[in-house]
Amino acid sequence: MHSFCHMNGQGEVKLCAGLERLKKEHGPLREQKQRLFEQAQAIVGDKEGQNWKERLLALRENVQAFVNELDPHSQREEGVLFPMLAQYIGRTSGPIAVMEYEHDQANQRLASFLTKTAELPETVDCESAVALANEVIDAYHILAEHFMKEENVLFPMAERLLSDEEKEELSEKISQI
Numbered sequence: 001m002h003s004f005c006h007m008n009g010q011g012e013v014k015l016c017a018g019l020e021r022l023k024k025e026h027g028p029l030r031e032q033k034q035r036l037f038e039q040a041q042a043i044v045g046d047k048e049g050q051n052w053k054e055r056l057l058a059l060r061e062n063v064q065a066f067v068n069e070l071d072p073h074s075q076r077e078e079g080v081l082f083p084m085l086a087q088y089i090g091r092t093s094g095p096i097a098v099m100e101y102e103h104d105q106a107n108q109r110l111a112s113f114l115t116k117t118a119e120l121p122e123t124v125d126c127e128s129a130v131a132l133a134n135e136v137i138d139a140y141h142i143l144a145e146h147f148m149k150e151e152n153v154l155f156p157m158a159e160r161l162l163s164d165e166e167k168e169e170l171s172e173k174i175s176q177i
Contacts, residue, residue: 013156018171037140043133052124060117076174102146109139
């Protein structure tokens with residue numbers, strides 16, 4: 001069984017089209033995620049703030065837009081890449097289990113934020129606003145580390161393990177999602 005440590009430090013790997021696409025999708029997602037983080041941090045850092053509800057609703061709109069972009073990306077990974085890679089390294093422990101766990105953790109935080117902000121009371125206190133913003137901040141941290149692991153470990157590992165035919169299949173299947 002391959003571990004994260006085993007696959008590190010083997011230099012830059014040229015990725016096949018499918019893996020390169022998944023990696024490139026991280027760019028716009030990373031930019032959106034950064035804006036969410038800054039917006040949430042501004043809420044957390046403003047203890048005297050006014051308009052908590054308006055600010056949370058603005059953040060909510062941006063979180064929803066981010067989730068709309070993140071979901072298809074996650075589906076391409078979970079529905080296509082992970083099962084293909086699992087044939088070589090298993091799925092119940094190791095890198096894929098970690099990746100799926102991190103997807104779940106980030107999704108839970110974002111979904112919780114969206115649910116809790118769907119019907120905010122007329123006035124939102126500082127403590128509630130900070131708790132809600134922290135869910136977005138937590139998701140940000142999970143995804144920041146997650147993207148790094150995929151780009152530096154998982155994608156290069158997949159490039160080394162998948163056959164040329166599997167790489168072609170990966171590219172075809174992810175383009176359908």
